[in-house]
Amino acid sequence: MTSPTPSTSGLTTARMLAAAHPQAKLPCPVCAVSLRAKNLDKHLATAHKSQAPALAWVGIDRRMMGASIGALVATIIILGIVLASSDLKSDEARTMVLPFLPVIFIPLVMLLMAASGRFKARISVTGDALRLRRTLGLRERVVRLPASIEIGRMTETRGNAALSTYTDEMHVDDGKEELVGTYLRLGAGRAGMIIGCRQKTGFRHHWDPKGWRAGPAYNGCDIEVKGPILVAIEYMLAERGLLSPRTD
Template identity: 30%
Template sequence: MTTVERALRLAGENPGGPVPCPVCAAGVKGANLERHLAKVHGGTAGADESRWGGPERIGSRWLLGLALVVAAAAAGFTVSSGKQDDRVVLGAIGVLAVAMIVWAAVAWGVPLFPGRLRVDGRGAVLRHSLGLGRRRLRPVDRVVLGSAWEGRPSAVSGHDASYESVDVRVGTYLQLCAGRRRITVHCRNAGVVRTTWAGWEQGRKRKRLDITLDAAEFVALQLALWELGVLAARAAGGGDGDRP
């Protein structure tokens, strides 16, 4: 089933309630969705959606961890050998410095690592670290919704050339949960996710995000979770909040 077909099915079941447009993520009354698609988006048919792609952040954390291991190994080699090899020391410092720069850039939202997310009846899989790593969840049993934040560099005023980090809100996240395992999906423009769905739990502010999707793919994820029964459509006039 395509994302548009899922959205139209939701609109048919909930004509008086809010439905996210599968193309632009705008909130549309269910009874008006088909007309909105035809008028604004030319009646686009959409694609079969259970996989989505976007920049992920796990790869940078793995890279930093590997660099720390290399630095620790270099320090251990220097201590055990009783002599200092400048090439080993400088190499370890260089690897660690590059890893920290990459980690910080990704933490500030630079899309350096492409990721792929799949959600279906078997569960969820996030491919990360340039395709070398996978995080698997068995069938998703609950969803947590909250605000996403990033640390951004901010120049200190005056003659001091140093920098400090300032936390800024950068959208919304949906955290897919299966037991103790998690995949945190971020979107910078989440649209009407809070007013469209029931069945989610309110989460805390988070900076540790796993993958970022654009607005249309974030809607496609929501519709897939609805089809799986993890999220429920909120009736017309339903208020914002978590599980009723």
């Protein structure tokens, strides 16, 4: 059993749910706006020509920032040890050590790339395994479905998202958190997977609270995706009976 594929937009499931619950509100599987279910077909026809383009479940790897800072600190420590233990007054040591100094630029470039969201993470589904590949594909987290579903507010420490706001950060309160979007946590605790989204998808208005619980505000996420990808993941969970439309 290998369905749905990661490119699934949720269109088929959305149509099935809309037919079964015409009065419910559902997210459009293409643009993620909230709609009355009975209007879904009309919206798909007029706004999207009844087509849902293939959707790769790819987003920003939000854990690469920490990994890059770790790499930078480790590089500085190693270079420090090397420099301290070598006698740089001797020409021989200088020719040995100095060529390695530019190594420090590797984690610096990583840090800049992480801050601008260049590192990507990917979610895929195979059978009952939901996989998150991140940290340049080196790390994988697997959540077995069915899993607990938690939804909450995603916050961000001001100035953390991009280094370009670093100068602003110097003039604001340290560690001030601001609300930037929503997170969906699948699975509990450290083994869980936290999917963040800045676009409003109306999760609480669409899905019966029997299938999910409200979680506390959380700083950051594992992967940050665009609205239609979060909606596609919601429909994948609905297809498996883990979420059902709100009918109240």
